Amino acid sequence: MPATIRPLSLVLALFAVALPAATARAQFGFDTLEPSDGAKIVRMELLTNDGTIAAGATEYVGVRLRIQPGWHVYWRNPGDSGTEPRVRIEAPLGVTVGSIAWPRPIVFEQPEETTYGYAGEVVLLVPVTAPADLPVGTLTLPVEAEWLVCKRACLMGDATGSVSLRVRPAGDNRVRVPGDALADAVRRLPTPIAKAAGVTAVVEPISTPEVATGRRLVVTGPAGDADRVRFIPDLTPGVKAGDGHPVDATIADGRFRIEVPMTVEPGNALDTPLEVAGLVLFGPLATDRAISFRIPVAE
Amino acid sequence: MRRITSLAAVLGLATLAGAASVATALPAPPPAAAKAPAVAKIGEAAPAFTLKDLDGTEHSLADFKGKIVVLEWFCPTCPYSGGKSRNSIHTTGQVKSLLEGLKKVDEDVVYLAIDSSTYKMGMSADDLAKKDKELAEKLGIKTPILIDADTKVAKAYQAKTTPHCYVIDGDGVLRYMGAFSDQAETNYVLKAVTAVKNGSTVSPAETRPFGCGVKVK
Numbered sequence: 001m002p003a004t005i006r007p008l009s010l011v012l013a014l015f016a017v018a019l020p021a022a023t024a025r026a027q028f029g030f031d032t033l034e035p036s037d038g039a040k041i042v043r044m045e046l047l048t049n050d051g052t053i054a055a056g057a058t059e060y061v062g063v064r065l066r067i068q069p070g071w072h073v074y075w076r077n078p079g080d081s082g083t084e085p086r087v088r089i090e091a092p093l094g095v096t097v098g099s100i101a102w103p104r105p106i107v108f109e110q111p112e113e114t115t116y117g118y119a120g121e122v123v124l125l126v127p128v129t130a131p132a133d134l135p136v137g138t139l140t141l142p143v144e145a146e147w148l149v150c151k152r153a154c155l156m157g158d159a160t161g162s163v164s165l166r167v168r169p170a171g172d173n174r175v176r177v178p179g180d181a182l183a184d185a186v187r188r189l190p191t192p193i194a195k196a197a198g199v200t201a202v203v204e205p206i207s208t209p210e211v212a213t214g215r216r217l218v219v220t221g222p223a224g225d226a227d228r229v230r231f232i233p234d235l236t237p238g239v240k241a242g243d244g245h246p247v248d249a250t251i252a253d254g255r256f257r258i259e260v261p262m263t264v265e266p267g268n269a270l271d272t273p274l275e276v277a278g279l280v281l282f283g284p285l286a287t288d289r290a291i292s293f294r295i296p297v298a299e
Numbered sequence: 300m301r302r303i304t305s306l307a308a309v310l311g312l313a314t315l316a317g318a319a320s321v322a323t324a325l326p327a328p329p330p331a332a333a334k335a336p337a338v339a340k341i342g343e344a345a346p347a348f349t350l351k352d353l354d355g356t357e358h359s360l361a362d363f364k365g366k367i368v369v370l371e372w373f374c375p376t377c378p379y380s381g382g383k384s385r386n387s388i389h390t391t392g393q394v395k396s397l398l399e400g401l402k403k404v405d406e407d408v409v410y411l412a413i414d415s416s417t418y419k420m421g422m423s424a425d426d427l428a429k430k431d432k433e434l435a436e437k438l439g440i441k442t443p444i445l446i447d448a449d450t451k452v453a454k455a456y457q458a459k460t461t462p463h464c465y466v467i468d469g470d471g472v473l474r475y476m477g478a479f480s481d482q483a484e485t486n487y488v489l490k491a492v493t494a495v496k497n498g499s500t501v502s503p504a505e506t507r508p509f510g511c512g513v514k515v516k
Contacts (some may be wrong), residue, residue, distance in 0.1 A: 035382025079514030081460045083379065112514050113459065146386075152419065154511035156378035156386055184458070235507065270481075285478040 038157020056132035077103035079115035103288035123185035238269025343499030424448035
């Protein structure tokens, strides 16, 4: 069901691809749901900062997925099963759309599988860059999203909408009040390791007989107030860090240390650079901080 | 009774899902997976199994020695598998295209779907087989669908998703495990079968599968 987002002055645009409220509140049984009924479980809303973009500047378009209790959608590395949500923004010539910036996920651990994703709601941030010569006017961006949402069973959902941004002149850097929802989503992005004081991630050789590849990932740094620090792997074709499941850090003297054996399989790299990547999670909640890293691995 | 279901037979002769088999007596081969590890591993013998199809006919991996075998984990309600959605490999014709492609590579390729959804869906093996049969007839699925009632085969293969796919060579060695495709242009199963047929290295031999979770007991 199409939705058009019309940003107000300093207010986030929150028009939904909405269900009737009664339907949204309903408790669905799997026997009453079709495999493509994921839009009955997840509602999409589109957000902008203040509904404007300066020529030559980059702004996030937020794709908020509101998820019914008990269900979840997935991170870009879904884990043992699942598929990540996809967002497509149709950009006019000269406007560029970047990759999704993913907020830190939470870990869903069940006896038979471990997956990574989001419950309740998540805002996926998609950077949009306007060309420097974009004339003042209105930039309209059609948005399409699809997601797999799972509880015990899984459903596929999709929605479309559009965002209209008022184009400001290049160099118009007036102070703007950021929208709360987008600001919150930005706060939930993992901190790149380069900006995380005292945290290091390295690949080092090991010589234990049970690890054929002889390499491991070691991440260390200050633990802060966290009493549990965990590593979760990102998608890195050709490089496995552990078995794909979370790895707990040891914490001593206020510092954490994560050690993960690695397997390097260049033939499975899908023509991508060999890298090891992942997140360090400081606590279990979506609002707890996380650090991201991605480092090259020699063949 | 041993049955060999060739791809040619599947494509050309099938009338009922799981029953489109051409029965051919084979000399009893040694179990292909006699030395199979407890779990599936690339380059090692694929775990042995004997499962019934939707008509109750047993199919054993050992029956297919000498043929390339493709396994596809299946679920009738998963929107990436048998459930109707624009991402379903069955309802959008992706499996049909794959079967046509496989036939061009090797007419004798055996393609088996395995449904381990009893535990996930809270259904008996008979009820699941009935549901699968109705769906197979509706969608025109002509490849055998085998019911993994106690989910032990899923566990042995570490099947994580529907569709999680496997390619086993004629010697019973597992050569590929992972996604059906890259969800764009490349079908990894076809690529792996082609490599096996040509005697070349399977690359990638392992990918991350997408889709709905397989729940094992």
